[in-house]
Amino acid sequence: MAERLRESVDISGGVVVGVDGSASSLRALRVAVDEACLRELPLHVVRAWTLRTAPRPPDCPAGSVASVTEYSEWLRKQTAELVEQHLGKREDCQITVHVVHSPSPQGLIAASNGADLLVVGHRGRGGFAGLVLGSVADQVVRHARCSVLVVRPNV
Secondary structure, X not given: OOOOOOOOOOOOOOEEEXXXXXXXXXXXXXXXXXXXXXXXXXXXXXXXXXXXXXXOOOOOOOOOOOOHHHHHHHHHHHHHHHHHHHHOOOOOOOEEEEEEEOOHHHHHHHHHHHXXXXXXXXXXXXXXXXXXXXXXXXXXXXHOOOEEEEEOOOO
């Protein structure tokens, strides 16, 4: 029997960060781990995705469509590798990767229910260059159930 896909994640304390692989989300990841270590809280890395936003698993043959479970497994592996690549092995902070089959804003807002802090990058992969905030950051700031830190680019 296939594992049931997670459409939300239950967080009980800690710092949550949304990561999609964009430069903005990777800056948010580095800030989030610093905040988690400073506050002595666990770090929850959340990769929310839909079939429209997820990169295609590389081992999926041309002309075929990967299953939702294959997408989820690929994204979990990819996100865990990103975290290790950008943070290294951290002994000073507990880090957990969560993969959620949900549009990013809804997945992050749901994760904020039990979090102490939610960290997001100011812009993700798409959007319009003139926006101050990307659509995900904008929705999270408006609807999150905890404090939100929006990480701006290094200027």
